[in-house]
Structure formats: structure tokens, C-alpha cells
Amino acid sequence: MTEPDDRHENQEPEANAPPEEQPLPEAPLATRATAPKPELPVIVLRDMVVYPGVTMPMEIGRAETLSAIQAAAEHPERTFFALLQREKSEEIDPLGLHTIGVVARVVQLQHGLRGTQAVVVGLHRGIVLRIDEGDEHIVATVSPAQELLPVDPKDLAFVALDEELRNRAAELGARSGIPNDVITKTLRAVTDSGRLADLVAGHLELPASDHQSLLETLGVEERMRRVLTLVQRRIKVLDAQEDINTQVQEELGDRQREMYLREQLKAIRKELGDDDGADDLEELKARVDDLELPAAARKEVEREFRRLERMGRESMESQVIRTYIETVCELPWSELSEERLDLADAARILDEDHYGLDDVKDRILEFLAVRVMHDRRARRDESQAVEETGTADDESGRSPILLFAGPPGVGKTSIAKSIARAMGREYVRVSLGGARDEADIRGHRRTYVGSMPGRILHGMKQAGVKNPVFLLDEVDKLGASLQGDPSAALLEVLDPAQNSAFIAHY
Structure with missing residues (x-):
């Protein structure tokens, strides 16, 4: 018997035999999923x-x-x-x-x-x-959760994004009051770009839903871009807030300085025994506030009052401004006479005051009849706003101006007074005989020493209402001089389309 051939023990493995299993390379730490x-x-x-x-x-x-x-x-x-x-x-x-x-x-x-x-x-x-x-x-x-890392962390675009985020985060931190050494130390300690985005996002003031959206963004580069956009938006908001705060501080600074100076002025006046002026100003201010002024007039009066507050009582200009404001307060801005239009009663009053003058009385009654018809039509018009009925100076209540002509002593002035009594209005008479200056009608400008309002405003102040029967007497006795022609100034006063908006120089 021959010995068994054991050469197969040293034979190499066959080609079809499967190779031994090699261990897989370990996954990177950033993408490795650990067990739940x-x-x-x-x-x-x-x-x-x-x-x-x-x-x-x-x-x-x-x-x-x-x-x-x-x-x-x-x-x-x-x-x-x-x-x-x-x-x-x-x-x-x-x-x-x-x-x-x-x-x-x-x-x-x-x-x-x-x-x-x-x-x-x-x-x-x-x-x-x-x-x-x-x-x-x-x-x-x-x-x-596995983050989606960038394909090439050394890509120039990604590196630029990382540097821009760090720079903008440092700027936002500095403007938020964080010390520069703390910002530098914190940013240098974070080398991972994803952790940098999380660190910056964690310090942003955002709604919880926006924070959750950033948390669910697993792509590092996308998350960095979104955080950078939010940081830049926050910086713009801070810029706008700084501009607003600067403007507010400037306004508050001026107001606080003015209040401080006013308090000092009050203390000085109190020490000098001159503190009654403050009470006078408060009383004058209360009178101005109670007036029913148009917007343009109120703006001008308040501007002048602010000037008066800044001046001392001994100033000559302060006396001019005070006189102006007091004149405005004395004018009848909202007071009206309660008018009554009864033709039978008017005819009786005219007959009581004057004998004869039938043509004049008929013309006056026609004038009053037209006003009665106009008032009735105004009451029926529901589409119009509330209007002061019976006011001749109302644009909707225009009426012709009556002219009485005749020799002296025939009753021109007295008939005007009878008209006022028949209508239930106040009566004002202004004599223009011998007037040679336009300022008699319009008043002087306040830049002149001793300036005063004209006779028109003086008559309105004397009447106490803004719808009196206004008689301009002795119009034919007007004169002219180098200071102007007063008859030219009467054109605006006697024009029914303009006299409701009459403006005096004063």
C-alpha cells in the first residue's frame, strides 16, 4: 500500500473559493449613525x-x-x-x-x-x-439626525460663506453689547461650520417657528446661508432703530433743555417777585384754547404764543405779541345773533321808526323776503352740511349789499338801525368820513410801532357777534393821500363773493 498523498495540505486555495471577509472602514464621525x-x-x-x-x-x-x-x-x-x-x-x-x-x-x-x-x-x-x-x-x-455636509469644505464659495457669517456675527454681537474679546474667543473656538450656524442662530431673536425651521435644516451650507440672511436683516433693523433713536434723542434733548430753562426762568421770576406773568400766560393760553379758530388762524396764533413764552415781560416785542393775541381772543369767531325774519313785524318796525319813505321801505321788505325764501330753501336741502342760517357772510347765504344815497338828514343812518332791529341783529356803525389811509380799513402791519387793527375788525369786536348789520357811513367823504386810497380797499369789503374771507393786515 502506498502512503496517502497529503500534499493537499500545503496546496493553495482554489480560485473559486470565497475570500475571507475583511472589516469595512470606519465611517467618519460626522456622518456615522449610532444606535438609537x-x-x-x-x-x-x-x-x-x-x-x-x-x-x-x-x-x-x-x-x-x-x-x-x-x-x-x-x-x-x-x-x-x-x-x-x-x-x-x-x-x-x-x-x-x-x-x-x-x-x-x-x-x-x-x-x-x-x-x-x-x-x-x-x-x-x-x-x-x-x-x-x-x-x-x-x-x-x-x-x-445625520447632517448633510458640503461636498468640498475647501471650496472657495463655502470658505467665503463661512468667513462672511463669522464677520457678520461678530458685528451683530458687538452692536448687541457683547465685549469684543468674548466674541473673538467664542468664534475661534468653533471650527465646525454647522456648529457655527447653530451658535449664531441660538442668539438670534426669532419666533419659535423660525428657530424650528433652522433646526430642521440638515444641510450645513443651506443652514449657513439662512442664518447669514437673518443676521444681515437683524443688522439692518438695528441700523433703523439707531436712526430713530438718534432723532428721538435730538428732539428729547431740545425739549428737555427747553423745559429745564423754563423751570430756571420760573425760579428766577419767583425770586424777583415777577411770577404773576406765568399766571397771565396760562390764562391767555386757556383763552386761546377755548377759541373756535380756523386751522390757519390757530396755527398762527399758537406760533405767536410760543414766541411770547420765550420772551421776557420787559421786552417791547412781547407787548406787541400779547396785544395781537388778546385782539384775536376778543374777536367773535363763533358768536352769532339769533336772527328773526318776520316780514309783518319788520314792516311794523319800519313804520314806527320812519314816516313816509314808502319806496325805501318796500325795497327793504323785498330784501328781507328774499332772505326768508333763501332760508326756507336751505332748510329743505338735506344734502347740505349744517350751516348757519341767516348769516350774510356765509358763502351759501350771499345777499346784495344795500346802498342808501341822499342828502344829509333824510334818514339813511336811522333806516339801517331799524333794519338791524327788525332782523334781531346787532348794529355796528363805522364812519369813514375823512379817512385817507388804506390802514383805516385793513389795519397796520404789526411791524409798525403802535400798529392797530382797522375799523372793520374794530367794529366786529365792538359788535361781539360775527353777523351784525354793518353800516359803512359817509362813504362819499373818503379821501386819498400818499398812504393809499381807502376806497380801493373797500372793493374787497363790499364784494359779496370776497368779504366772507376778509383778511386784515394786522
Whole structure:
């Protein structure tokens, strides 16, 4: 027998034999998925988001949150899962929570009279695989979320994006009051671009929904671009606020300075025994406020009053301004005579005061009859606004101006007084005989020494109402001089289309 051939023991393996399994290379740390951590306690957030790598304080208010944070503090790794509610509510509903949150660690837990406060730090993003309601708090099974890293971290565009985000974050931090050395130290300590975006986002004042949207952005480059846009927008908001604050401070500075000087002026006047002027100004101011002035007139009067407040009583110009304001206060801006238009009563009054003059009386009664018809038509017109009925100076109540001509002593002046008595209005007579200056009608400008309002305003002030029967007597005795022709100034006074807007020089 021959010996068995054992050469096969040293033979090499056949070509068809499968090769021995080699271990796979270890995945990079940034993309490696670790095994899911079972049943982490869940802390439900209402108006804040925890970012990975960001340390932040947290106030514990709800009983479920307190139970979850205590369970996390007793865990060896002191970890929990932070989730944001979809809608802010006191009740915790597992179906009303987002699915992406952050696995965080409890750094410090402190109980006090004001409640429980904790300091936590985010570790990494997580995705909920399963969520259950425990006896005292919610627990969830979480899988780490994988970030989408840039294809080439050394790409020039990505490097420029990283530098721009760091520069804008440093600018925002400096304008927010953070010391420059703290900003520089913090930014240098963060080398990962994704963690840089999370760090900057964690310090932005945004709604909770916007923070959650950034948290759910797994692409690093996209998240950096979104954070950079938000930072630049915040810087623009700060620019606008600084401009507004500068303007407000300038206005407040001027007002505070004026108030301070006024208080000093009051104290000086009190020491000099001259504090009665302040009471006079307050009384004058109250009179101005009570007037029913048109917008243009009120603007002018208030401007002059502010000038008067800044001047001393001994100033000559202050006396001019005070006289002007007092004259304005004495004019009848809203006072009216209660008019009565009764043709039979008017005819009786005319007959009592004058004998004869039938043609004159008939013409006056025609004039009054036209006004009666006009007033009745105005009352029937419901589309018009509320108007002062019977006012000759109203644009809607225009009426012709009566002219009485005749030799002296025939009753021209007395018939005008009878018309006023028949209509129930105040009567004002202004004699223009011998007037040679236009200022007699329009008044002098206040720049002249001893300036006064004209005879028209003086007559209105004398009447006390703004709808008197106004008689311009002795018109034919007007004169002319180098100072002007007063008859030319009467054109505006005697024109029914213009006299309601008569403006005096004074």
C-alpha cells in the first residue's frame, strides 16, 4: 500500500473559493449613525428651541417638564430630548409635537423659591422614532439626525460663506453689547461650520417657528446661508432703530433743555417777585384754547404764543405779541345773533321808526323776503352740511349789499338801525368820513410801532357777534393821500363773493 498523498495540505486555495471577509472602514464621525437611545425623557418647549452646541438657561414650570428634567438629572448621562410644540399650549399632546429636536444634557439644576431653573447644553439633532406617554412624563426613542455636509469644505464659495457669517456675527454681537474679546474667543473656538450656524442662530431673536425651521435644516451650507440672511436683516433693523433713536434723542434733548430753562426762568421770576406773568400766560393760553379758530388762524396764533413764552415781560416785542393775541381772543369767531325774519313785524318796525319813505321801505321788505325764501330753501336741502342760517357772510347765504344815497338828514343812518332791529341783529356803525389811509380799513402791519387793527375788525369786536348789520357811513367823504386810497380797499369789503374771507393786515 502506498502512503496517502497529503500534499493537499500545503496546496493553495482554489480560485473559486470565497475570500475571507475583511472589516469595512470606519465611517467618519460626522456622518456615522449610532444606535438609537431608548426612551429618553422628553421636555416639551413652548417658545424656545435648544440648538446643538449652545448652552442656555431654562425655567421649569409645568409638572411634566419638572418630572422629565429630574429623570434626566438622575440618568448617568443626564440627557433628555427637547421638542417644540407645533402650537403653543398648556396641555401636552404627543401628536402636537415636532419630530425633529435636540438631544441635550443637564449641566446644572437648581430649585428655589421662584421655581426650578436648569442650565442645559445641546448635543446633537435627533429624530423621533417612537413616543409614548409615561406615568409622569413623555418618553421617546430617538435616532441621531445625520447632517448633510458640503461636498468640498475647501471650496472657495463655502470658505467665503463661512468667513462672511463669522464677520457678520461678530458685528451683530458687538452692536448687541457683547465685549469684543468674548466674541473673538467664542468664534475661534468653533471650527465646525454647522456648529457655527447653530451658535449664531441660538442668539438670534426669532419666533419659535423660525428657530424650528433652522433646526430642521440638515444641510450645513443651506443652514449657513439662512442664518447669514437673518443676521444681515437683524443688522439692518438695528441700523433703523439707531436712526430713530438718534432723532428721538435730538428732539428729547431740545425739549428737555427747553423745559429745564423754563423751570430756571420760573425760579428766577419767583425770586424777583415777577411770577404773576406765568399766571397771565396760562390764562391767555386757556383763552386761546377755548377759541373756535380756523386751522390757519390757530396755527398762527399758537406760533405767536410760543414766541411770547420765550420772551421776557420787559421786552417791547412781547407787548406787541400779547396785544395781537388778546385782539384775536376778543374777536367773535363763533358768536352769532339769533336772527328773526318776520316780514309783518319788520314792516311794523319800519313804520314806527320812519314816516313816509314808502319806496325805501318796500325795497327793504323785498330784501328781507328774499332772505326768508333763501332760508326756507336751505332748510329743505338735506344734502347740505349744517350751516348757519341767516348769516350774510356765509358763502351759501350771499345777499346784495344795500346802498342808501341822499342828502344829509333824510334818514339813511336811522333806516339801517331799524333794519338791524327788525332782523334781531346787532348794529355796528363805522364812519369813514375823512379817512385817507388804506390802514383805516385793513389795519397796520404789526411791524409798525403802535400798529392797530382797522375799523372793520374794530367794529366786529365792538359788535361781539360775527353777523351784525354793518353800516359803512359817509362813504362819499373818503379821501386819498400818499398812504393809499381807502376806497380801493373797500372793493374787497363790499364784494359779496370776497368779504366772507376778509383778511386784515394786522
